[in-house]
Amino acid sequence: SQQGEEDPQALSIQEGENATMNCSYKTSINNLQWYRQNSGRGLVHLILIRSNEREKHSGRLRVTLDTSKKSSSLLITASRAADTASYFCATDAGNSGGYQKVTFGTGTKLQVIP
């Protein structure tokens, strides 16, 4: 089952603009991660935010988490053409055995126009 749902499904912006992607999920989580995927390639981990954190930064990335609304956002500032990719949120809800179960959303396809 899909835990995370990203919004929008696709986003096209000019180079230099900021890009914001949102993720909503359904159940309580231990942490939420964002991944990037260049076309047809493997996913690459960007950033992880734990359930007790509200905001996290990494370079040009800013992630927020609102557990009361079960939502997260990924902001990419000063976008570059090289940021063109699909972005996925992934939630770790764990299970009864204490093991992590990471579930991915359907992704946001970002196009940055030079």
Next chain:
Amino acid sequence: EAQVTQNPRYLITVTGKKLTVTCSQNMNHEYMSWYRQDPGLGLRQIYYSMNVEVTDKGDVPEGYKVSRKEKRNFPLILESPSPNQTSLYFCASSFWTGNGELFFGEGSRLTVL
């Protein structure tokens, strides 16, 4: 170099012909997982493994088998492939301490005719 290696990267096969997609990681990760990616559906988990000889079903396990006889390897087996298993497959691994960062292979694009 830390990596997850999948083989083959591309494969065209016919219905019913058993195939195995191999996955190997060199990071001593306990956790390994297989996902399939289909347009509009994102990544869906097929099977995962918490350690050697410990495997469990993900969300879409039907038609697949896995084994974890060694820590570094986690092959995905399609005993009798069908066209609805045409997909892009990813293997991923991580430490299972809750840090959660998954390392992905480059993917295996499978076409079943």
